[in-house]
Amino acid sequence: MRAEVVVVDKKNPDRSVMEKAGRILKNGGLVAFPTETVYGLGGNALDPKASMKIYAAKGRPSDNPLIIHIAEFGKLGAIVSDIPEKAKILAKKYWPGPLTMILPKADIVPRETTGGLDSVAVRFPSDPIAQSLIRAAGGYVAAPSANTSGRPSPTLAEHVEEDLGDAIDMILDGGPVGIGLESTIVDFTEEIPVVLRPGYISLEMLKETLGEVRMDKGLLITDSSVHPKAPGMKYRHYAPKADLSVVEGSAEKVIRYINAAAAEAKERGETVGILATDETASRYKKGIVRSIGSRADEEEIARHLYEVLRNFDSDEVSAIYSEAFYTPKMGQAIMNRLLKAAGHKIIHISEEEEK
Ligand code: AMP
Ligand code: MG
Numbered sequence: 001m002r003a004e005v006v007v008v009d010k011k012n013p014d015r016s017v018m019e020k021a022g023r024i025l026k027n028g029g030l031v032a033f034p035t036e037t038v039y040g041l042g043g044n045a046l047d048p049k050a051s052m053k054i055y056a057a058k059g060r061p062s063d064n065p066l067i068i069h070i071a072e073f074g075k076l077g078a079i080v081s082d083i084p085e086k087a088k089i090l091a092k093k094y095w096p097g098p099l100t101m102i103l104p105k106a107d108i109v110p111r112e113t114t115g116g117l118d119s120v121a122v123r124f125p126s127d128p129i130a131q132s133l134i135r136a137a138g139g140y141v142a143a144p145s146a147n148t149s150g151r152p153s154p155t156l157a158e159h160v161e162e163d164l165g166d167a168i169d170m171i172l173d174g175g176p177v178g179i180g181l182e183s184t185i186v187d188f189t190e191e192i193p194v195v196l197r198p199g200y201i202s203l204e205m206l207k208e209t210l211g212e213v214r215m216d217k218g219l220l221i222t223d224s225s226v227h228p229k230a231p232g233m234k235y236r237h238y239a240p241k242a243d244l245s246v247v248e249g250s251a252e253k254v255i256r257y258i259n260a261a262a263a264e265a266k267e268r269g270e271t272v273g274i275l276a277t278d279e280t281a282s283r284y285k286k287g288i289v290r291s292i293g294s295r296a297d298e299e300e301i302a303r304h305l306y307e308v309l310r311n312f313d314s315d316e317v318s319a320i321y322s323e324a325f326y327t328p329k330m331g332q333a334i335m336n337r338l339l340k341a342a343g344h345k346i347i348h349i350s351e352e353e354e355k
Pocket of ligand 1: 230
C-alpha cells in the first residue's frame with residue numbers, strides 16, 4: 001500500500017477530501033495530517049485496533065501512550081472521568097493550541113490508546129485541517145507524531161512520506177507547520193500541575209495562569225535512574241543518524257572548538273555536519289554547514305530544528321556538532337529536543353580544555 005498524498009488548503013479544506021479522510025479513520029485506517037506543532041499520524045482513538053496499527057506503523061513501543069485530539073471542548077467530558085478546575089482554566093486560555101493535558105481516563109478510552117495507563121492525554125489543535133479531520137472522523141483522533149519511532153518529528157508532509165509512505169492510507173499535505181516542536185504536556189493527575197514535556201507554552205506562561213506548576217524531575221535530571229513521567233520522554237528520540245554533540249560556551253570559543261573538530265575529521269577523511277545560525281554560518285570553514293535561522297528569531301530556530309537534523313541524515317556526515325540555543329522563551333523546549341537528539345552529549349567549553 002502506498003499512501004495517497006493530497007494537498008489541502010488550510011484556509012479552505014476541500015470538503016470531499018476531508019470526508020474521504022474521515023471515512024478512512026472511521027473504518028480503522030490511518031491518515032497523517034498537519035497540526036500547528038508537527039504532523040500527526042491519526043487513527044480512531046476509541047478503536048483499539050486502530051491504536052495498535054499506529055504503534056505498528058511507527059515501530060513505537062506499545063507502552064508509549066497516544067494523545068487524543070478533539071476539535072471542540074465539549075467532547076472532553078466523554079473521555080475523562082474528571083476535569084479539575086485548573087485544567088478548565090488552562091483549556092480556556094490555550095485551547096485550541098499547542099497544549100496537551102493529562103487527565104484521568106473514562107472507561108470508553110481503550111488501554112491500547114493510553115499505553116495501559118489509567119490517565120489519558122488530550123489536545124485540541126488549532127490547525128483548521130486537523131480540526132476538520134477530527135470532526136469528519138467522529139470527534140476523537142489518536143495521533144502521535146507521524147515519524148518512524150526514533151527519527152526527528154515531521155514538520156513537512158515530505159518527511160511523513162519518507163518515513164511512513166508505505167505504511168499508512170493517506171497523507172494530508174498542508175505545507176510547513178507553524179511551531180515545529182511537539183505540544184507542551186501538563187499533567188493534572190497530581191495536586192500541583194506538572195510539565196511532562198516543555199513546548200511553545202513555557203513554564204513561565206503556565207505559572208502566570210495557574211500559579212504553582214512543577215517541572216517533571218525526570219526532565220531535569222540526566223541521571224538514568226530517574227525516569228520522566230511521560231513514557232515517551234525516556235526514549236532516545238528525535239535522533240539523526242550521525243552522532244550529535246552540542247557545544248556550549250561563549251560564541252567565539254564554540255566556533256573555535258567546532259572548527260578544530262571539523263579540521264581533525266577532515267584529516268581522517270571524514271566530513272562533519274555543523275548546525276549553525278545565520279550569524280555564525282560563515283565562520284565555519286570545513287564540513288557541511290547548515291543554518292537553523294537567526295538567533296534573533298527563536299521561533300524560526302524551533303521551526304527548523306527537525307528539518308535540519310533530517311537534512312544531515314541525507315548528507316551522510318560522520319558526526320554533527322551543534323551550537324546551543326538557550327533562547328529566552330522557547331529555549332527550554334528547543335534544548336530539551338536537541339539534547340535528547342544528542343543523547344545528552346554536551347560539551348561545556350568553559351570547563352573543557354580548548355582545542
Ligand atoms: P507524541 O504523540 O509523539 O507527541 O508523544 C506523546 C507524548 O505524550 C509521549 O511522550 C507520551 O509518553 C506522552 N503521554 C501520552 N499520554 C500520557 C499519559 N497518560 N501520561 C503521561 N504521558 C503521556
Ligand atoms: Mg513523537
